[in-house]
Amino acid sequence: MRDELTGKPQRERTDLHGTGLRYKVRYVDPEGRERSKSFPDRRKKAAEDFLGEMESGVRAGTYLDPDAGKVPFREYAESWVKGQSSDASSRQSIESRLRSQLYPFFDRRPVDAIGPARVRDWLAWLEERRLDGTYRAVLFDTLSSIMNAAVEDKLIRDNPCQARSIKRPRRSTHRVVPWPVERVRAVQEGLAERWRLAADVGAGLGLRQGEVLGLSAGDLDTAEAVLHVVRQLRIIRGQLVFAPPKGGKSRTVPLPDEVRAAVAMHRRSFPPTRVRLPWLEPGGRTVEVELLLSNERGEPHSGDHFNKVMWRGAFRATGLVYAPRTDGMHALRHFYASTLLAGGVSIKEVAEYLGHADPGFTLRTYTHLVPSSHARARQAVDAVLGGGANSSDGLRTA
The missing domain is CATH 1.10.443.10 (Intergrase catalytic core)
Structure with missing residues (x-):
């Protein structure tokens, strides 16, 4: 189009005006390679901020490749699983959790696009599916472990699962009631x-x-x-x-x-x-x-x-x-544990016989089944402070 007065060509804005990449940022990464990233029109401030962040990271040794975190979650998680337990059954359990409860929600989403908001949405999704609290806690720990690995691999700067706004699911507490x-x-x-x-x-x-x-x-x-x-x-x-x-x-x-x-x-x-x-x-x-x-x-x-x-x-x-919930074959283990505790076997020994790595877990599970020692405690104190079984004088103060 030409100007009617001057006859000179005149530019006319089209639908593409302002949508192109106008600013290009160049910097050198820690490996000595020149890197670049382009920004669209009206994003000069964003380009300057990006350049400042990259150069600061290179100087401080905290540089993260902006493209590294673009790997899809599923792809990264599948790689992460290979470095977990060498026990085939443990890996099989982890893979099952990923397939059923993590991949359907995160799937192809880039790792660096999983922020606290996305984690909160996922936790709400799990709760809507009415999953047991203990299972949700295990799933959360799995996701957090994956994101911790992503931090260590310098794909992301922070683990979104550790954000203050994230509440870890609470494990369910089911009181064990042994079979008669x-x-x-x-x-x-x-x-x-x-x-x-x-x-x-x-x-x-x-x-x-x-x-x-x-x-x-x-x-x-x-x-x-x-x-x-x-x-x-x-x-x-x-x-x-x-x-x-x-x-x-x-x-x-x-x-x-x-x-x-x-x-x-x-x-x-x-x-x-x-x-x-x-x-x-x-x-x-x-x-x-x-x-x-x-x-x-x-x-x-x-x-x-x-x-x-x-x-x-x-x-x-x-x-x-x-x-x-209560009548699986595991009920026989509960019966065994309750029988030993009723017979005076110590928690430490019960844990050993059950194959529990942590006696604390055994105590938390069966503490309500441990016979009360109140009577023995009273008798012990009375025997000492009362001056003997037949004493009626009680404890005297000077």
Whole structure:
């Protein structure tokens, strides 16, 4: 278009006016490479601030590559998982949490775009799904660990999970109510005969379900009256494997006469079966174990199959109402712990027999089951301050 008076060309604004990149910032990163970033019209102040931040970071040693944090959350998390526990079952649990509760929300979002506001929205989303408080706390710890790693890898400057506005989910507190012995016996009677031993060793030795299903006759030392808990049966990526007990630590548990007799009786009716499975994870070296518990074909069962068929079948057979929260096989461990505490066994010993790494966890779980020592405390003080059991003078002051 030309000006009517001068005839000179005249510029005319189009829809693209002001939308181009007008300012270009150049700086040298700590590796000596020249970097640049462009800014649109009317963003001169933003360009200057960016340049100042980059140069300041280079001088102070706190420089972050502005492009490093653009990696998608899922991609970074998948890399992070590889550096976690070498235990296949632990990695499988972490991967399951990521797939079900983190990837659906964060997925392709860049790591540096996950701020406190996004974390708060995610926590609200988890609460709307009515997830248990303890599970939400575990999920939060998983996200926080990933973002901590991102800080260490210099993808982001701060972990958004540690912002003051973020409230970590509180773990649920479910008071353990041990089964009465009558319920233990009823479930035991309801189990099919070849699986009845599971209730005997669960209630009498406090084993976890995988440890029960992976139990071998060779684990019993009848001379010393102990059981060596050295393995469990797990399912990893859809395949049964043998693995060390939870935490990778074996332990020794006292062997009561009742349990020893139950094992002997079971072996007469159902001789141990040699089972060869991978150790730790599919494709690993195989080990052969003489299992005490197996089906009619001499095959072991996964915990899921045992729960759905044998365990719940015992409730149906006896007419007992099954409550998922309190009636899982873990109830036998609670029964075992409560029995020991009622018998005066110390918390430290109970923790050792249950395979708890922290006796404090055992105390927090079962503290309400520890017999009261109030009477013994009163008697002890009265015996000293009262001058003897028959004294009626009480405590005198000078």
